[in-house]
Amino acid sequence: MKDTILAILKPGRRTSLALIGVIALAVALLGYFDLLDPIRKVLESDRLTFKVGATEVSFYSILSGMFGIVFLLWTASLVSGIVEKSIGRMIWLEANNRALLTKALQVVLYFVLFMITLDLLGIDLTAFAVFGGALGVGLGLGLQKVTANFISGIILLVEKSVKNGDLVDLGSGISGIVRHTGTRYTLIDTGDGRDIMVPNDDFISSRVTNWTYSSKGVQIEIRVNIAYGADIDLAQKLMLAAASQHPCCSRFRPVSCYLQEFAGEGISFALRFWIEDIICDGRVKPRSEVMLAIVRAFKENGIEMVAPKRESAKAV
Numbered sequence: 001m002k003d004t005i006l007a008i009l010k011p012g013r014r015t016s017l018a019l020i021g022v023i024a025l026a027v028a029l030l031g032y033f034d035l036l037d038p039i040r041k042v043l044e045s046d047r048l049t050f051k052v053g054a055t056e057v058s059f060y061s062i063l064s065g066m067f068g069i070v071f072l073l074w075t076a077s078l079v080s081g082i083v084e085k086s087i088g089r090m091i092w093l094e095a096n097n098r099a100l101l102t103k104a105l106q107v108v109l110y111f112v113l114f115m116i117t118l119d120l121l122g123i124d125l126t127a128f129a130v131f132g133g134a135l136g137v138g139l140g141l142g143l144q145k146v147t148a149n150f151i152s153g154i155i156l157l158v159e160k161s162v163k164n165g166d167l168v169d170l171g172s173g174i175s176g177i178v179r180h181t182g183t184r185y186t187l188i189d190t191g192d193g194r195d196i197m198v199p200n201d202d203f204i205s206s207r208v209t210n211w212t213y214s215s216k217g218v219q220i221e222i223r224v225n226i227a228y229g230a231d232i233d234l235a236q237k238l239m240l241a242a243a244s245q246h247p248c249c250s251r252f253r254p255v256s257c258y259l260q261e262f263a264g265e266g267i268s269f270a271l272r273f274w275i276e277d278i279i280c281d282g283r284v285k286p287r288s289e290v291m292l293a294i295v296r297a298f299k300e301n302g303i304e305m306v307a308p309k310r311e312s313a314k315a316v
Contacts, residue, residue: 072113072116073113075113076109076110076113079109080106080109080110083102083105083106083109084102084106087101087102087105088102099157099181103153103154103157103183145199145201146184148200148201149183149184149185149199149200149201150183150184150200152199152200152201152203152204153181153182153183153184153186153200155204156181156186156200156203156204157181161203161210161213162178162181162186162203162208162210163178164178164179164180164181165177165178165212165279166178166210166211166212166213167210167211167212167278167279168188168208168209168210168211169208169209169211170198170202170203170206170207170208170209171206171207171208172202172206174188174190174196174198175190176188176189176190176191176196177189177191177279179195181200182200184199184200185197185198185199185200186198186199186200186203211278212278212279216276216277216278216279217250217253217274217275217276217277217278218274218275218278218283219272219273219274220272220273220274220275220283220286220287220290221270221271221272222243222270222271222272222287222290222291222294223260223268223269223270223271223308224239224268224269224270224271224294224305225263225265225266225267225268225269225305225306225307225308226266226267226269226298226303226304226305226306227266227267227304227305227306228266228267230267230303230304231301231303232259232267234301234303235269235298235303236257236259236269238294238297238298238301238303239257239269239271239294239297240255240257240271241297242271242290242293242294242297243255243257243271243273243290244273245293246273246286246289246290246293248275248276248281248285248286249273249274249275249286250273250274250275250276252276253273253274255271255272255273256271256272256273257269257270257271257272258270258272263308265306265307265308266305266306266308268308271290271294273290
């Protein structure tokens with residue numbers, strides 16, 4: 001527990017947390033020795049008391065309420081950090097389950113402290129019911145996106161459709177590895193030094209390709225066009241060898257090479273092979289290396305490659 005607390009108290013926060021602790025201790029000592037009574041009597045005097053509706057409000061109640069709120073927020077932040085660090089060490093739980101448990105406990109914690117704060121301020125909860133309904137409608141209209149992202153984050157954690165470590169490809173062109181699913185956003189590492197924070201709602205409302213949802217294996221396809229008159233059997237054999245001999249090629253799934261069509265510019269082949277771990281191996285590097293091996297093999301054996309014919313743009 002000590003290590004957890006020290007990890008939470010980062011250098012930038014230690015000063016403010018220490019200051020709050022000193023103030024809280026000083027106020028507690030003054031209250032214990034009844035040294036706050038003179039101050040309380042002055043702040044509760046008629047000159048410093050006013051009415052809000054039928055309720056009398058004094059400066060003492062305002063200051064005590066503000067102090068109570070600050071102290072409770074500080075306590076909530078500290079306890080929330082301890083809970084998050086403690087649950088993060090439960091390696092026997094899946095990462096999504098740990099995140100879901102952390103968020104559930106944080107919601108309960110803040111709700112309990114919110115109710116305590118209302119009690120400290122002397123707010124009648126029965127009267128707060130009507131105000132809470134109006135406030136809820138206002139927040140619902142003004143914070144629709146925040147609420148949608150929060151609920152979407154919970155759905156992602158429960159369904160486990162997108163987990164930490166998954167390789168995802170969004171329709172907006174964002175592609176990378178999921179590093180963290182938060183309350184409002186999911187952090188994606190694009191692999192080029194960028195960390196993109198994608199709103200959770202985008203994973204629910206748009207089409208997402210999860211390359212590692214069921215397994216980390218993925219199929220790679222390479223289109224190759226050779227000239228008419230070339231040795232088709234030799235070309236097919238060379239393409240199969242180029243893929244099979246690559247170190248990332250799966251040894252459990254066969255490599256295939258099919259003749260696709262007799263095009264006007266040449267004979268079109270489709271070479272397909274599998275890699276076992278797309279996270280470690282990637283897609284671009286194995287594809288590039290196999291293509292280079294095919295080009296070298298064709299050059300050594302006198303097989304001519306042709307470029308596919310591109311359709312010219314129609315005049316408007």
